Amino acid sequence: MTNLALDLTNTIATGLTKRSIKKCSIWAEECRKIGDNQWSFRHYPWLKELHDLNDQECYAQKGAQIGFTEFAINRAIYYVDQIHKDVLYILPNSQPDAGDFSLARFNPALEASPYLSSIFTSTRNVGLKRSTNGAIYIRGSRSEAQMRSIPVGLLIMDEIDLFAQRSIALARERLSGQLNFQLWGISTPRIPDKGINLLYEASTQEHFTFRCPSCSRFTTFTFPESLVITAEHYNDPAVLDSYYVCRECGAKLPHEAKPEFLADAIWVPQYPGRITRGFHINQMYSYTVTPGQLAIQRLKALNDEVEEQEFYNSKLGLPHIVKGSRVDTTMIESAKGDYRNGTPSGGTGFRTCGIDVGNWLHIVVQDWKFDSSVKSTDINAQARSRLLYADKVETFDEIPEILEYFKVRKTVIDANPARRAALSLARRFPGFIYLCFYIKNMSGRDISVNDEEFRVSVDRTTWLDTSLARYKHNSIVIPYDLPQEFSDHITALVKVPLKDNDGERFYKYENTRADHYAHAQNYSEIALKLAATQGDSYNIGWS
Numbered sequence: 116m117t118n119l120a121l122d123l124t125n126t127i128a129t130g131l132t133k134r135s136i137k138k139c140s141i142w143a144e145e146c147r148k149i150g151d152n153q154w155s156f157r158h159y160p161w162l163k164e165l166h167d168l169n170d171q172e173c174y175a176q177k178g179a180q181i182g183f184t185e186f187a188i189n190r191a192i193y194y195v196d197q198i199h200k201d202v203l204y205i206l207p208n209s210q211p212d213a214g215d216f217s218l219a220r221f222n223p224a225l226e227a228s229p230y231l232s233s234i235f236t237s238t239r240n241v242g243l244k245r246s247t248n249g250a251i252y253i254r255g256s257r258s259e260a261q262m263r264s265i266p267v268g269l270l271i272m273d274e275i276d277l278f279a280q281r282s283i284a285l286a287r288e289r290l291s292g293q294l295n296f297q298l299w300g301i302s303t304p305r306i307p308d309k310g311i312n313l314l315y316e317a318s319t320q321e322h323f324t325f326r327c328p329s330c331s332r333f334t335t336f337t338f339p340e341s342l343v344i345t346a347e348h349y350n351d352p353a354v355l356d357s358y359y360v361c362r363e364c365g366a367k368l369p370h371e372a373k374p375e376f377l378a379d380a381i382w383v384p385q386y387p388g389r390i391t392r393g394f395h396i397n398q399m400y401s402y403t404v405t406p407g408q409l410a411i412q413r414l415k416a417l418n419d420e421v422e423e424q425e426f427y428n429s430k431l432g433l434p435h436i437v438k439g440s441r442v443d444t445t446m447i448e449s450a451k452g453d454y455r456n457g458t459p460s461g462g463t464g465f466r467t468c469g470i471d472v473g474n475w476l477h478i479v480v481q482d483w484k485f486d487s488s489v490k491s492t493d494i495n496a497q498a499r500s501r502l503l504y505a506d507k508v509e510t511f512d513e514i515p516e517i518l519e520y521f522k523v524r525k526t527v528i529d530a531n532p533a534r535r536a537a538l539s540l541a542r543r544f545p546g547f548i549y550l551c552f553y554i555k556n557m558s559g560r561d562i563s564v565n566d567e568e569f570r571v572s573v574d575r576t577t578w579l580d581t582s583l584a585r586y587k588h589n590s591i592v593i594p595y596d597l598p599q600e601f602s603d604h605i606t607a608l609v610k611v612p613l614k615d616n617d618g619e620r621f622y623k624y625e626n627t628r629a630d631h632y633a634h635a636q637n638y639s640e641i642a643l644k645l646a647a648t649q650g651d652s653y654n655i656g657w658s
Contacts, residue, residue, distance in 0.1 A: 137316060142167040142197060144176055148227040154189070160377050161323045162186045162396075166193075170392045174300040177317040178398040178432035178521065183301050184457045187271045188224050190299065195249040200268030202251045207277035209242075209255030217241045217253045217271075246256075256282035265289055269297050276302040276310035299572035304434040305424075306609050308627040312434040318386070319395025323400060325380035330365035333383070336399035337362065338431050342413070344404060349414040357410035359399060373402055397432045397522045412555045421612040421620055437472075439587075440610040447593075447602045452501070461522055462501045466521055467646060469638025470514065471530040477604075477631035478514070480504040480521045481639045494559065494647040495581055495640060500591040505601050505632055515544075525646040527571065527638040528549045541569035545599040549645065551638055562644055573641055579608065579624050582640040583633065603634035 136142040140163050147154035156163040159182040165173075166189060177183055191202045204221075206213045214303040221244060226233045235246045244251040252265050256278040267289050272278060278286075290296040300312035322335045335341075340362045344352035344394075360373070368376070382394060398404045409430060414425040420437045425433030454461065462482030471477045482501040485494070503521060508514070518526060522599075528537045529552040541548040550570045557563065557574035562582060564571050585591035586605070593601075607630040611623050627631075 131201055136197060136583075138167050139190060139193045139197075140164075142193050146196070146228055147192070147224065147310075148228050149185070149188055149224075150227060153183070154185075157374055158182075159186070160380060161382075161396055161400060164382055165174045165394065166190065168392065169297070171296060172298045172390070173392040173394070174311060174318055175312045175394045175396075176302065176304050176432055177309045177394070177396050178402075179303050179429040181398060183398060184220065184273060187273055187299060187301060188220060191271060192224065192231060194297075195246050195251060196231075198268060199248045201249045201265070202269040202271065203265055203267040203286065204251055204253045204271045204273065204285055205256050205278075205282075206253070206273050207256050208490055209257070213253050214241050214257045217244075220334045221251070221253065224395075242531040246638050249450050256286065260419065265437050267619060268295065272298075272300045272302075275300040275314070276305050276312075278310070303428050303432060304426055305611060306436055306625055306627060307434040309434075309625065314391070315393040315395065317389070318387045318391040320386055321382040321383035321384045321392065321394045323377075323380050323394075323396050324383040325366070325377050327361040327363055327366065328376045329361060329373065330359075330364035332363040336397060338397070338399070338413075341368075341399055342351070342409060343415060344410040346410070346414070347412040349455055354410050354414065355407035357406045359406050370405055373400070395432060398430045400600050404435075424612050425614075435550065436609050437612060440612075441608060442583050442586045444602060444606060447605060448587065450586055450591050450593045451595045451597075452592040454594055456506070456596050456598075457504050458594070459503065462503070464505070465646075466523045466524045466643035467639045468518060469525040469633040469640070470523070470526065470528040471631040471638065472531070472533050473629075473631055474576040475507040475509060476511065476514070477507045477635045478504065478517060479632060479635040479639045480517070480523060481636070481643075483643055493560070498590075498643060499587055502591060502593040504650065505594075505597055505635070507631075511540050514540060519549075525549075525642040525649075527636065527642040527645065529634065530570065538569060545569070546649075549642075551641060560644065562648060564645070564648070571641065571645060576624060578612075578637050580610075580639055581635070582637040583608065600629075603628060604630045605636070608633050 118639065126513045136145065143154045143166060144156070158480065162182050165186060166649055175183055187204070191204055192456040194200055194202050206216055225235050235244055238239060242253050244253070252267070270286055270290055271423050272283065272286060275283065279564065290298060293438065300311060300314055304312045324333050324335050326332070327334050337361065341359050343358050343360055344354065345356040358481070360366060361368065363367055398409060410429055412422065412426050423437055423510065424435055427433045429565045463484045465483045466480060466484070468478065468480045480503045483498045484501070484502055485497045486499060526548045528540070528548060528550055530537060530552050534550065537550050542549060548569065552570060552572045553575035559571065559574070559577055562573055583605070607626045608624045609627060611625050613621055
């Protein structure tokens with residue numbers, strides 16, 4: 116037999132062998148390589164069972180860098196190779212997320228294995244990896260047009276916490292019409308009741324449970340019970356002596372022995388009767404992150420809110436809210452006055468309105484008085500608010516009557532999503548109504564005004580700081596009978612500390628639920644400065 120014929124025979128035999136593999140975990144060990152090494156579950160034992168799940172809907176709330184992306188790549192390639200169905204793999208953005216991921220993670224996974232490189236006939240296309248049995252589409256969650264026409268059997272949403280809710284719904288629709296399908300949502304969480312945490316909380320909530328080598332009882336790694344920190348400062352060399360202990364008996368769990376005592380660990384659900392499968396795991400399970408390294412991050416987190424957020428999210432795989440980063444219900448209660456919602460009298464008569472646009476138009480009207488003892492040229496710093504009215508209406512046609520009733524001097528409306536209707540109203544009353552755009556690269560509470568287009572542009576975070584801080588600093592009074600929805604919306608926003616790619620600190624407000632009244636109040640706050648900037652000191656008529 117010639118060498119060419121022998122090579123051909125071996126290729127055919129190898130292909131037939133691969134086609135006979137029924138479990139994804141076995142397939143991964145035989146077909147997948149990372150660099151020069153064959154895939155192994157020795158350092159990722161928590162991933163083995165997950166490779167073989169056939170449940171339709173699965174979610175993983177996890178710490179960073181513990182193998183879940185490699186698992187997702189394995190699952191995607193296996194689905195094409197063995198199940199013969201297309202896969203949609205979604206990341207938060209097309210660029211750089213999906214593009215970089217395709218080049219840096221998917222291409223090396225295919226090229227490292229002779230078998231995989233032989234069956235995937237096209238890998239150069241960043242967003243499409245095509246094989247003889249199907250294709251893997253790699254997309255950004257905001258590329259709605261690119262997702263609409265892709266019917267798939269497997270949907271993987273990686274870092275789903277960074278997806279818009281609309282994008283999640285649109286991606287899920289790609290599975291409609293499939294009798295057999297699977298969905299995986301994977302992410303490091305950020306704040307409670309949102310993104311991956313919201314999905315995980317509705318699931319089976321499974322934890323990777325192992326038998327303690329000392330007491331033989333089943334246990335899990337949790338913080339702070341499982342971590343003993345041996346120093347008080349992260350620069351103290353003694354911190355490297357930190358160690359893990361069993362939650363049940365207190366015995367030391369040597370980091371080096373994890374391959375042995377985690378080898379037979381299993382996923383145990385808290386809610387076994389639920390349809391959706393959900394899994395949580397943290398970096399204490401990791402073979403590469405030592406207890407000393409984890410202890411250093413914990414000590415840094417004690418005095419730095421960015422490190423605190425990162426420790427809970429990336430290290431523990433838990434959602435977290437830094438203390439003081441949101442308005443709480445106690446502050447709302449303290450702000451309540453002795454008057455009813457919609458009372459037109461009282462105050463100075465210097466009034467502004469903010470309107471947030473959604474399925475409803477949420478409206479806030481505020482009256483302002485000014486404290487001359489405050490040594491500042493900033494009108495918002497001098498002002499104290501008396502909130503007169505908070506309600507919602509269905510149409511823009513209802514707004515002029517409200518503004519006339521309260522004699523509002525300046526109104527700011529959310530520019531989107533109903534820009535045409537908002538602009539039409541602004542044109543009816545030029546100089547009195549403006550559309551607001553939240554944009555980046557604005558400085559502090561600066562306002563960029565375009566009178567011709569009836570628009571203002573501001574920095575979202577800085578202005579939310581200003582309007583929400585009124586509840587913290589007792590510079591706002593609200594009616595005692597506001598709807599519960601108002602309180603829910605004001606307390607929905609959480610200020611999350613983050614770092615950019617250069618390590619610079621920044622903050623971003625994220626919502627745990629609907630937040631329309633919070634933005635309506637924010638627009639009213641912006642309207643105050645707009646009125647002062649334009650020298651507005653008069654009443655207007657709306658008839």
